[in-house]
Amino acid sequence: MDDGMMMASQPQIMDSLCVAVAGQGGDGSLTLVTLIARALADYGYHIYESRNVASRIKGGHAAAFLRAGVDPVPAQGHDLDLLIAFDVEAIEILGPRVVENGVIIFDSSSEPCPMGGLKAGVEIVDVPFGRYAVRELRRDLYKNSLGYAVTCAILGLKGDLVRAKMREVYSRLPANVIAANLAAMETGFQVAGNFGYRGGRSRWQPRTLNPTPKHHMTGNEALAFGFLAAGGRFFAGYPITPATDIMEWLEKYLPDLGGVVIQAEDELASINMALGAAMTGARTMTASSGPGIALMTEGISQAGSAELPVVIVNCQRAGPSTGMPTKPEQSDIGLMTQGANGDFPRVVLCPATPGECFEAGRLATDIAEIAQIPVFVALDQVVAQDKATFTLPHMGSLTINRGKRLAGTKGPGGPDYRRYQLTDDGISPWTIPGTPEGMSLVTGNERNEWGHVDTGPDNRRRMMDKRARKLETISAMLPTAVNWGDASSEIGIIGVGMERGVMRDLTSLLAKQNKSAAFHSPRTLWPVLPETLEFIAGKSRVFVIEHNQEGQLFRLLGGALASRSHMTNITRYDGRAFSPEDLFRRLHEEGADL
């Protein structure tokens, strides 16, 4: 390999960078991406990480992605600057996405790199990982450490920093494992050198940005933190992809705060444990994905009927049924907004970024207790598991609102205490079990103010109306949409969750062509807020972008009285996110004048 060849041109200033690491599940692509991300973050880059894995433990194509930028990164990009491929399948799937003059680091242990389908000028850095790693016990880790050094050399990152980061990331591993990996890293630097990447010669040159420390979390983690910071102290769950991380994160932090995380025997137990805890006044959450949420619907209806505060997180994955467990979708919108027996007030929030997830976890906990209702937080696999840099709010500034919760040990104050007192705002003051003289009956049956069963028509109507009024009462608390772009454009584009990021990228793509549109990304899915209906009414053409087949958001908006003669639905349900280019093309196909 001509070692001077690629070095002829000046290194490129790194304003943004897309990297993918791919191989078979178990190859540890995620670890390698984490290492690179940490190194880039030290330069002050904003980071966005995502993954594409199969629903199995070892084997199957698995990829991890990293996008870094000088500005906050809204989504995973499509084009790759650098690909680290551990096998031929990785090249076949991701090779075509490597840009002209991009770099591929390929594990040539067993086969040479197939060149078909690659763009012009792509440089192949051939590294026989297997040969180096063959004697090592933790082969995956070793491969990653090697690849890390090669990558960092190509990116032009400072060796000291690169070395320090690895020590930091591996700090909890046994000393001999650390030593072996540090050695692997040095081997990696040598390999890179063989390709000419040494002595400060590199393909990229990182900027040194204002290195303000940033938080780096997945949506799941940020959501769990928001719940915890809002005083959430009880979580009952059952493992399911892609929601398990929430339980695992809380298991790490909640017990120290006197909280409990319990792994139930199934989702019926999780939701009902949550209801039992909620009744005692603990702020309570559960989380699952489609199949588990389906099992919880009876319990959610019970929360609505018995007026118990509970937060339910749904990390949506591709259905129907078991579907594609590791792939994103937004196909439980009907299930969450309308899928339970009977009428009861509920709220469905839909944050789109880790920062919004933190806020949604916090707010959902407040709203649930204030209105004594079930509150959903709807994520999709992308929002749930992609990991981005952002800044958490100042912890000292957080507050919570316990609504009409009466003081702990004191009686409820009035001459009598009725758990289901009819009130103008629909919310009854309440006190928790253990309060002397606060005894109450809580029930999922229709009942009178005291909690005794009462199916008389007048009582029934009053109780239904009381419960329904709650949504009006908390309406001002519901998070409003994020709007951007050209508000005066005749074209409106609507999307939630994972569509937000690609809509942001689309904005930049349009800007390059001096075009624009009005973007509207709701953060409350249910009730549908008037702002969304107004946005729709104010445009001559509206596109609703969503990840499901039936157009569940589109239908929801129609059901909420939006006139749809000028609305077009753009759906996708193949388990893959839109790229801005995809979206642009689809909009064009639908006649968007963009």
Add this chain to the structure above:
Amino acid sequence: MDDGMMMASQPQIMDSLCVAVAGQGGDGSLTLVTLIARALADYGYHIYESRNVASRIKGGHAAAFLRAGVDPVPAQGHDLDLLIAFDVEAIEILGPRVVENGVIIFDSSSEPCPMGGLKAGVEIVDVPFGRYAVRELRRDLYKNSLGYAVTCAILGLKGDLVRAKMREVYSRLPANVIAANLAAMETGFQVAGNFGYRGGRSRWQPRTLNPTPKHHMTGNEALAFGFLAAGGRFFAGYPITPATDIMEWLEKYLPDLGGVVIQAEDELASINMALGAAMTGARTMTASSGPGIALMTEGISQAGSAELPVVIVNCQRAGPSTGMPTKPEQSDIGLMTQGANGDFPRVVLCPATPGECFEAGRLATDIAEIAQIPVFVALDQVVAQDKATFTLPHMGSLTINRGKRLAGTKGPGGPDYRRYQLTDDGISPWTIPGTPEGMSLVTGNERNEWGHVDTGPDNRRRMMDKRARKLETISAMLPTAVNWGDASSEIGIIGVGMERGVMRDLTSLLAKQNKSAAFHSPRTLWPVLPETLEFIAGKSRVFVIEHNQEGQLFRLLGGALASRSHMTNITRYDGRAFSPEDLFRRLHEEGADL
């Protein structure tokens, strides 16, 4: 009591009659109504029976109603001609509904009949049932036999016929019990005589109509029969009001036909047993009400994904959650049409009469197998449990359609057999386990044509599209709406299930005032059929009548693209049916120009 007084006027020709029997749960009001109904049916009357009971075994106000007419009776009426009241509460609740010059038979054993709130000229026939029945073991039955005779005397029914009917209805009881009740009946005739109802003197005079034998079934029973007649041979269920009758009816008839009825340990087991049986090729059904259906949603999504034919009956009761188990509602429309994880094709039928229930049971079974999808039959407690006379279709004329089911033991024909073969109509030919060389993989995961897991984006899209095409394929089989009234009227009225009957009564009520409207009662809830959207588009004012709070049908129509600027929603959710007068008043309040 002046025994001549009430007899002064001529007996009234009985064209229609409304009777209520009420007391505490366990008083046996239903038995008495059955006896009277059977006697009237012998004269050729059409009969409609309904009930209003509490969710407890003994005690609590419980009432049974009977409406008889020379024409088919569409619904329970509001006004009562005759009330048999076993306690004061019954008078308080139902007394005001007795028409001027109506009759009340009152059990005066413990208290005199309260007269407040009764209309002018209501005759009170005081019968101290307790005094007569005190020595009897089966006190309830005894009371009913006594009340039966008193009632029949007042109605002017022939003594012989009345006596014969009792023998017939009680035929399976022990001889001593029958004897005691026949004696009680004779006592009843004497009591009636004391009030002047003897020797052919009566308040009413029955017509002798064409006594064509009629079938007399509840919606639940007729639905179960329709399923059985369509070759339904497997039913798995779990008791729940008001769906249990379906299981009990099938337990009586299915085993003789080589079928199985299994009471599962819960609804998760019922739906999954049903799926297991469906896979073997047995025509399969389950039934429940809101709470149980909520538990089944994961399984229903599995049927949609794995392409298994199953019929799910939902006898809707008032929610949310446990709600009011014995009261009617239509508040699971969202749950059935959109309440499961992911997108999949499904059908929701909504019959309104026992005759339609038979047909829905039959058709649902066919559609499920033809399209290999889950098919809901949505009833409400009124449609499910009210009992009416009608004529079943000629059994010899029934047919079934097994769709693309391949012949039992033969191979599937082609050179290869793919369980999920991609076809133009979305339906894959299938063969059942046990077929040599027909081996297949059936799964709720996304898979390729062979049934192997495949989450590749192209395969995914093709499979989702294939499944979605099924609805188009079976669209011509979906039952269309019943339309009546003045098709050219500017005012349209829409309602399903229990609203049908009251809409029919409203038609008569309007006719008396020389008014009319266009009535449209869909029999398919999902997919929303174009005929309904056309009906809506063709009117200048449309009223959607439904029994729930949120307007779930209204929302469904909006979600299906109906323009709703000229639509008004009339909802009720107090657990009581509309009377035609209620409905007329509500329509007026909403500005209906009727």
Add this chain to the structure above:
Amino acid sequence: MTLTFKPKAPIWCAGCGHFGVHTALTHALKAAHVPAHEALIIAGIGCSGSIQNNLNAYGYHALHGRVLPTATGAALANPNLLVIGAGGDGDGYAIGGGHLLHSFKRNPSLVYIVMNNGVYGLTKGQNSPTAGAALTNGEAPLDAVQLGLSVSGSTFIARGFVGWWDQLAALIREGIQHARAHCGFAFIEAISPCVTYNDSYPEWDGKLADISQDKAYDPADRVQAMSRVMRLSEQGKLAVGKILHTTGSTLDQRHNVNAQRAPALQGVLPANNVSTYEAIARDHLV
């Protein structure tokens, strides 16, 4: 004094066994000196599932079959409460069977009373899992006591009969003490006939074997308890009395939940926790 809800009179059929459970429970609560506001009765759905309306305590009407997860959530969130689950055999052994298994295993400190009448009362007489073989065409009835003994984490298992009222009350009292002392899960099955749909009163007298009469019986020996109960069952008899009483790891212990440290008892104002929250935030810096 504040006026809260007034307990109602039971709505059961005259002669229903559940009256006996109601009386026994009322007495046991009194005998164990449980203040009314510290007791939380979590009832199932069924005729049995209206008992909470008739007691002077906090009451909750759970979903059908979900008494135990609900009670577990409540007991774990606030261990100062005495949580008493109460429901039918359909509720507890059919739809709730999986939760029963896991409650024996988890051993949360709460009481669970199952009113066993061999039938679904409220839905009008279908067989429950304890219906006798004569009703089920030969299917053997479930014995929850044997089931409980087979799960090695269980600590307190008893059975009483509403006809033997004082023993039932005493068993419930002991169960309450077990749970209140945070020793774990106290399971008490009460044979409570349904006079309307499965009037089994006449049968029981000859069928019940009161194990407490045997002074040599040691409820701490699980293996012997199991053999005894199984042998009796082979003879067509049902063991009654305190069948198992032992110690074991409890759910509350494992989660380190106690009067000071429990979800419902924490000061959750963010202001009180700023430094902890900041430390967590720091964990996520890059």
Add this chain to the structure above:
Amino acid sequence: MTLTFKPKAPIWCAGCGHFGVHTALTHALKAAHVPAHEALIIAGIGCSGSIQNNLNAYGYHALHGRVLPTATGAALANPNLLVIGAGGDGDGYAIGGGHLLHSFKRNPSLVYIVMNNGVYGLTKGQNSPTAGAALTNGEAPLDAVQLGLSVSGSTFIARGFVGWWDQLAALIREGIQHARAHCGFAFIEAISPCVTYNDSYPEWDGKLADISQDKAYDPADRVQAMSRVMRLSEQGKLAVGKILHTTGSTLDQRHNVNAQRAPALQGVLPANNVSTYEAIARDHLV
């Protein structure tokens, strides 16, 4: 010959215990002479729940925890099939625990194989109900064999170890024969370690007690079987071998289901049943 799906190679991690179950099951099917098209494998969700993709038989991927109701429905609808449920310990003992209980009680003629690795493999390593006390901070693991013995309707209970491959295959074969002879529910637990998340291979050798070695052991004696298993468990040992083998009322018998009379085997054309349907219609005349 028609071409149907081709079984795939397993996707488990190298060394996973489930390979052993796959091999044992393949051999048992062959040894019991089950034609491929008569076997229906109903798998759960989990790493274990992909076994049906690797076998030459009809296969169904059930919902998580619902192997047994699905299998019961299939076996009852067509008793000519050999229905084999197969899944993980999370699938079968956690979310599916209630169904297991009721399957022991109902005794449907089918085989159920649980691959017990003490862990949720597919969701990456959470504790399953059989996780050892060391992992659960003291919570006693569930022993499904004891559970099964405690339900008096159960008829066939065995446990094998993938390390003792031939015994496991023999147990499965016997279970298949039990089910095919319509003698009821054949439950076989296979100890099948997860090398990735709970590598317990080293532990098992000393811990397993092979009860079949004892010639005096009588698998027809439920009470003795229970005592033996419980005593072993007190000594920290797990009984392996054919633990219970007896007779009892089966679900198929009670529903009068057999090769002639079964839901999936009826001629359901209305024309064949007109007189029966007319008789039913007559029952509803007034």
